[in-house]
Amino acid sequence: MHDGLTGLPNRKLLIVRTEEALAEARGAEKRSAAGRAAKRGPVAIRPARRGAPPEERDQRAGLFLLDLDRFKEVNDTLGHPTGDRLLQLVAHRLTHSVRPGDLVARLGGDEFAVLLPSVRDEAAAREVAARLRAALGEPVRLDGMSFDLEASVGIALFPDHAPDFELLLQRADVAMYNAKEGRTGVEVYSPANDRNSPERLTMLGDLRRAIDRSELELFYQPKVSLRDGQLVGMEALLRWRHPDKGLLEPEAFLSIAEQTYLMRSITHHVVEAALAQTAAWWREDLAVQVAVNASGRDLLDTGLTETIEEGLLARGLPAAALQLEITERILMNEPAYASDTVAKLAELGIPLSLDDFGTGYSSLVRLKRLPVEEIKIDSSFVGRLAESTDDAVIVRSIVDLVRTLGLRSVAEGVEDPQTARMLREMGCDAAQGWHFGRPMDADTATDWLRRNVQRAPEPAA
Known part of the structure; x- marks a missing residue:
């Protein structure tokens, strides 16, 4: 359930925790709908407002896919032992930059995932992603050399972008690729930028x-x-x-x-x-x-x-x-x-x-x-x-x-x-x-x- 190099949760544990978060989000959505229906009675109420009680707000979960930029150059220049130490440092910085309850996982190589079991909206998800990139952007000094780290982050939200883990991860992957290709750092999934046609x-x-x-x-x-x-x-x-x-x-x-x-x-x-x-x-x-x-x-x-x-x-x-x-x-x-x-x-x-x-x-x-x-x-x-x-x-x-x-x-x-x-x-x-x-x-x-x-x-x- 954990990655041997960094000690982070691996893909297996990420799947388990994401499925639990999605189940909780679905349950919260049903409870919220039931609560609104009970209050409404014969009279319609206004849509949920910013700062409304939890039962009036939509429940979202977020999944980030994070890939280090130019990590291969570090391995080629400084060697694999230094690259491994760098990945351990990245794991440490990520886990200390997320909110309590969020989960950081290593999928393999220089690819990490971050699960937000609960997130208010796209803007809040972007804030978390920006904080992660800022933490990684602090200069790193290893083997007498100093260099900067950068990462590309793709964001997908439940239920806005996908109904299950597999599609959520796929769409976070699409967003991450768009962030890397456009050098924007962070991108939220957008159907307009998804090259997967309906046929695909x-x-x-x-x-x-x-x-x-x-x-x-x-x-x-x-x-x-x-x-x-x-x-x-x-x-x-x-x-x-x-x-x-x-x-x-x-x-x-x-x-x-x-x-x-x-x-x-x-x-x-x-x-x-x-x-x-x-x-x-x-x-x-x-x-x-x-x-x-x-x-x-x-x-x-x-x-x-x-x-x-x-x-x-x-x-x-x-x-x-x-x-x-x-x-x-x-x-x-x-x-x-x-x-x-x-x-x-x-x-x-x-x-x-x-x-x-x-x-x-x-x-x-x-x-x-x-x-x-x-x-x-x-x-x-x-x-x-x-x-x-x-x-x-x-x-x-x-x-x-x-x-x-x-x-x-x-x-x-x-x-x-x-x-x-x-x-x-x-x-x-x-x-x-x-x-x-x-x-x-x-x-x-x-x-x-x-x-x-x-x-x-x-x-x-």
Whole structure:
């Protein structure tokens, strides 16, 4: 329930306290309405006025999302230990700047949340936010250096902007992004500045229900050794069997989900489904490693490791049975790279695969420190091997680099035998693509494994 670095409440406790505050606000609203009705009788009264008794005032709750500006520069310049001390200082200043009863939580990285269980109106919420920014703005001196801190704050109010925690947090996130983009410091949620169209919000609502209705499904695509054709592993790929739009691929919905806290629920659902299918295959003596994709937000989720560890133990699977694929771009996100989740995954023995390699700007120092066992070469290079000399040079260079680091290279998007042959000649270890097998639902993938995986011999009687 608490963050290990700062001692602040974490996301779990924030959810609990926010739900309690919203329930209290709803109850107060009902009591206020009942009180007004009892007093009114047959005669109408004036609307609630400023300074009116509590039963005549509307009850609001506020949720702030606060993000430190340019925190990455501090980490890069002074190092992570200093960055951690800075986060502890921020936590101290925030908790001593809020009102009694307000709650400060750390969501991960340099992102904090502040819950106001009761707030009069938007102006009062802005006053609290201004006080928080003023407290953070006091000069900081660490390691002989003095520098100023700034933060962007997004505000969302109940019931004005959202009826529940999830939407309240999403809209505080929108307001915070607007504050950061406009360099205004503090912004209150405004529908006019929300880039989420009605269609996107409808999609999010449908997606939220899709998890409960088991409409999200995993397909599996094989990764095959280019040396001997043996199976290296299976990648779990998410699909949505939408009741109206049919089978949707991730591009149609994940980009929306990744911008919200719904992504956490989806990732946990994918991990559980992948582990269940992996266990079923292992029971058939089809000992295959299954890879699932993780986003940068996932690597800031301290509950992810717990879900994986409990899932493995419950099914009697070794840590190597599951692999997490992260994109190269995540290496540019300092909080995600330096998160406790990555360290705990390494301790647990969960191998990482670096996806879409060649499309970002990796630091080789970071790459060596991560528990990575394979590098996946992006299909944008692989698909043009036979046509582009430049792409062939890039792929060969990546293959050589990966071999030097002692890792496995996997080429994505291999769709024809000529490309497979060229990759084999370059020394690429494995490949994935339609040439070897298209994404298959669980039943089809099981049949494919039965035909293509060599089972261990039965022990002699």
